[in-house]
Amino acid sequence: GAGVSQSPSNKVTEKGKDVELRCDPISGHTALYWYRQSLGQGLEFLIYFQGNSAPDKSGLPSDRFSAERTGGSVSTLTIQRTQQEDSAVYLCASSLGTRLSYEQYFGPGTRLTVT
Amino acid sequence: ELKVEQNPLFLSMQEGKNYTIYCNYSTTSDRLYWYRQDPGKSLESLFVLLSNGAVKQEGRLMASLDTKARLSTLHITAAVHDLSATYFCAVDTGTASKLTFGTGTRLQVTL
Numbered sequence: 750g751a752g753v754s755q756s757p758s759n760k761v762t763e764k765g766k767d768v769e770l771r772c773d774p775i776s777g778h779t780a781l782y783w784y785r786q787s788l789g790q791g792l793e794f795l796i797y798f799q800g801n802s803a804p805d806k807s808g809l810p811s812d813r814f815s816a817e818r819t820g821g822s823v824s825t826l827t828i829q830r831t832q833q834e835d836s837a838v839y840l841c842a843s844s845l846g847t848r849l850s851y852e853q854y855f856g857p858g859t860r861l862t863v864t
Numbered sequence: 865e866l867k868v869e870q871n872p873l874f875l876s877m878q879e880g881k882n883y884t885i886y887c888n889y890s891t892t893s894d895r896l897y898w899y900r901q902d903p904g905k906s907l908e909s910l911f912v913l914l915s916n917g918a919v920k921q922e923g924r925l926m927a928s929l930d931t932k933a934r935l936s937t938l939h940i941t942a943a944v945h946d947l948s949a950t951y952f953c954a955v956d957t958g959t960a961s962k963l964t965f966g967t968g969t970r971l972q973v974t975l
Contacts, residue, residue: 794962805962851956855907
């Protein structure tokens with residue numbers, strides 16, 4: 750079956766611009782996660798959705814970052830007024846979110862470069 | 865705050881040799897995951913370890929979990945070049961929430 754998909758695969762933007770990153774989870778997966786991978790910080794959690802609600806936003810690094818999920822499916826991560834330190838690979842993952850299956854399946858990522 | 869440490873950070877080994885990657889974590893958890901990442905690629909799930917004493921094997925890789933010691937190991941047997949990648953362990957807090965990742969171990973298997 751189809752895995753987690755993300756778009757765009759690469760995004761180059763100028764400092765100060767806003768960007769939107771999209772994630773399509775595996776069909777039927779109620780839990781969705783955003784992570785960021787950068788050379789200096791490794792793999793960091795950003796936000797977790799269960800359905801359309803976000804019970805854990807603790808990893809969002811600043812109020813320039815926001816995310817939403819609609820219809821219990823697609824999620825969008827928005828970064829406003831991008832800074833060079835936002836350059837990273839943004840990974841989305843999804844899981845069934847049940848006691849028997851918390852395993853997270855990752856998408857291919859979006860490589861964001863802020864110039 | 866949950867901390868996850870892996871060692872070594874970098875491992876160069878010859879084909880045919882055995883080695884072990886270690887993953888220590890700082891708070892109670894009974895779910896640990898191992899992922900593989902090839903350069904420029906995403907994370908591929910290798911093992912899910914769900915209880916104390918769990919052991920799983922796939923090909924030349926074997927993972928185990930000791931929740932009392934807060935330690936997981938990934939053992940490589942008779943390494944081959946195709947195993948060259950970065951390996952991450954990750955721990956969750958038990959409520960379908962975030963994964964906390966280790967620093968990763970970059971494995972290079974030389975011919």
